Structure formats: structure tokens, C-alpha cells
Amino acid sequence: MHIRSLFYFIGEALKSIARNGWMSVASIAVVAITLLILGSFMVLNYNVTLITEDVKEQVQIVLYVDEEASGEDRLKLQQKLVGHPQMEEVRFVSRDEALERLKRQLGDRSYLVEGYEGEDNPLRDSYELRTKIPEDIAIVAGEIKEYPGVDYVDYGSGVVEPLFQFTGVVRWMGLIFMAGLAVTAVFLIAHTIRLTVYIRRKEIMIMKYVGATDWFIRWPFVFEGLILGFIGAVIPIIIIYYGYNTAVAWAQTNIYFVSLVSPEDIIEEMVKVLLPLGVILGVLGSSISVRRFLKV
């Protein structure tokens, strides 16, 4: 393509966008709405994923060693825990270490546990265990409970399972909702394109009579789709950026214990995903529609 032609095509595309008025607005709006919905769900999904990962990080089994257990039992227990195929991390916390931790937690009031060092330490040796797959925690806890030298096992049952269930449901609902919206969006876009091309099939015909090659006819439409798709992507990116900033600011003052994905990361993802998607939607839409009418 010559540079002169390139400018010509882009110029034609811009002219056409400006002069087609409301049809351009409609096309931009359809792309923008589609991508806004998609983008919003991506934001939701990123945060659900982050929160779930966070929780998973914190999910652990605490195994308390029986005080009466023999040295042999303790050794066997250690070996079995380390050898467990689903185990990710095995950390031994001695009763002395546990006491130190307690002191640290108590801070100013650490005097409360003063004098319990050494033989008088009421705490027990324990293991902090993490499974490779956090969701397996209940099963693993059930198994190791039966190991020799175990007093009891605690893994926050009653908290962890409902949480995993909840995030799972949120994610599935999001996916289903998104799939439904994707179908609607494709339908909307196809409809808009059909309308645009119906209005403009006469132009395509005229171009053919003038002796334009199919590509010469196609290029302005392709650029037009590209520009419309680009604008249609920039709008939701801006909306999501400001919307998400506001949401994060609100969350930080009201539910500060939840860590959210940073607005900078979100905007980066949006630009990386929505911008190309908008351009592809625009170009694909206009190319498909022109092709239908080039075969006259």
C-alpha cells in the first residue's frame, strides 16, 4: 500500500465516521457497552481470584503433638507428615517457639506468661501444615488425625469450606453471566453492522461501478471499523478506571482488611485486553459486512 493511499483510506474513514453521525455513535456505543460489561466482570474476577488466593495462602492445618508421645512416635509422625504426597509445607513449631510467639502477640502484657519458660511451659509442640491444593485440607486433616502421636488437628473447619464454596459460586455465576452477555453482544454487534452495511451497500455498489478494486473499497471500511472499535474500547477503559479508583478508595476506608487489585494493575489489564478486543471487533465487523456486499 502506498503512503498516499494509506492517508487517503484513513482520511476516508474519518470522513465517513464524522458524516455518518448517529450510525457511528451507535457502533461505538455497542462496542463500548459490550467491553464495559466484559471489563467489569474481569475486574470482579481479578479481585475474587486475589481474595481467594489470599485466603488459600492463609489456610493451614495445625497439628498438636500428644504430650505423652514417645520419641519414636514423634520421629515416625515427622516422617509420615513429610512423606505425605499432598503436603506442600511442613513446619515444626516447638513449644518454646510457641511461647515466644505468644509473648510477642501479647506485647505489653507479655508479663502474663512470664515464668512459664522451660519445664513449666503449658503449650504443646505443633506442626503447621499446608497442602498442595488448599481445597484438599479437610481430607488431609482427616487422614493425619489418625497418625501416631497426634493429640488433635485444627484446620478452621466451618470457615474454609463455605468460603471456597462461595468464591466458586461467584466465579461460576460470573462466567455464565459473561457467556450470556457475550452472546447478546455478538448479536448486537452483528445487528449494528447489518444496519450500517444495509445503509451503505449503495456506496459499495457505486465504488464498484467507478472501478475500485475490492480492496480499495474494503480499506476505508476496515479503518473505519478500527477507529470505531478503538474509541469504543477507550470509553469503557476510562469509565472502569475512574469507577474502580472510587471503589478501591471506598473499600480502603470501609472494609480495609480486604486486599484488592491495585487500580494501576487493573488499568494495565484493561488496556491489554479491551483495546485489542475493541479493534478486532471493529475490524472484523466491518470486514465481514463489506465482504457480504462485495459479492454483488
Place this chain on the structure above:
Amino acid sequence: MAKLLIEARNIKKRYQMGEVIVYALRGVDFTLYEKELVVVLGPSGSGKSTLLNIIGGMDRASEGEFYFGDFHLHEASERQLTYYRRNEVGFIFQFYNLMPNLTAYENIDLSAQIAENPLDIDGLLEQVGLSERRDHFPSQLSGGEQQRVAIARGLAKNPRMLLCDEPTGSLDLASGIQVLKLLRDFCDDYQKTVVIITHNTEISKMADRVVYLKDGLVDKVEINDSPLSAEQVSW
């Protein structure tokens, strides 16, 4: 003797309409010479537009041979036909067919952009009397003015022939005469071959040659030794 521009032999055009086959052209012989103004006269449905589209390389005949110089249009590829339309043919239609989103100048430029030896656009605008209308959109122009833009567009690529399908069909008499005069002038001044399709017998009086079409066949061909000027025609 004028030079032969186009020679078409035994052109047939069929359309399959469900079960039945409709013949738009049943075996037309048609010749065009350089620098002549030909009127193709025939009632509605006689196959005039079909013939013009085939001559202009927009449509293909179902049967028959068709030569433009040494160029065999009946065997041409899509690409060759596009090239032929682009450089050799200017079309003019009853309903002008201007791009609604382009100004008068841009409409002409569209055609000039892709042609090999385009003419000067502003010069053409002046000749069709629309210099001050240069930046107006078709919707801001009268029918006659739109048709004059269309003529300038057809001519802008400097083609060998102008093919006009009922060019005055939707114009009042005065605008129609103006358009016909332009076509006659361009035929003479630029040495173009001009084909005018019409069902208006009056217009045939200004032709160098009249081809009568009837039911997809050439009924007769008349040579007019003393064509009238556009101003002498009236309907």
C-alpha cells in the same frame, strides 16, 4: 471511417428465476465506434440496462463474444474487468449514484484517485458549471446539479467511453437539456464515445447512431446524418 471501439457478438443474458429462465438479452450484436454519440432506444424491460452493464464490464454475458480492441472481455478475469471499468468506462445513472457522504469535489476525486490518467477536477467542475458548488454534498444539490457532478465524475478518470443509463430520466426538461448538452460537448471536445440509454424517442434525434432494442434483440440501427443539438431537442 471511424475506428471501432467495441464489438459484441451474439450477446445473451439469462437469469434463472426459480424454475424458469428469463432472457434479458437473446443474441445482441453491438458495435461502438470512437467519438460517436449512440442512443440505445427501447421500451422498459427490453434489456437496455443489461446491455449497458455488460458493455461497461459490470456484468458478464451468459453467452457471446465481446471485444474491446484486442481485449476479450468475455474471457476476462474479475481483476481485468475492474481495471477496464476503472480506466475505460464512465458510468452515469438515472439516480446519479453519488456518494452521499462526499462533497461534489470528493465524489469526482474518488474516481480520479484510482484512474491512471485523471483529468483536473476543478477544471471539470467549472465545465459543468458547478465551481461554487464544489464543497456541497449531494443532498444540497438539485437533481440536475447532481447529475452534472456525476458526469464530471464519469469523465474525471478520462475514460474512452461514457455509458449513461437514462441520464435525464428523473430531471425536468431544462436540466435534462443541460445534461444532454454536456454529454454532446464532451463527446465532441474530449473525443469520447457516449452511449445514452433511454426510452425517450426525442433524445434519439441528437444521436449519431440509434440502436433500437426490443425484447432483448436489436430491432434496427439507424444512422443519423444530421443530429440535432441538445437545445433543439424537447419533450
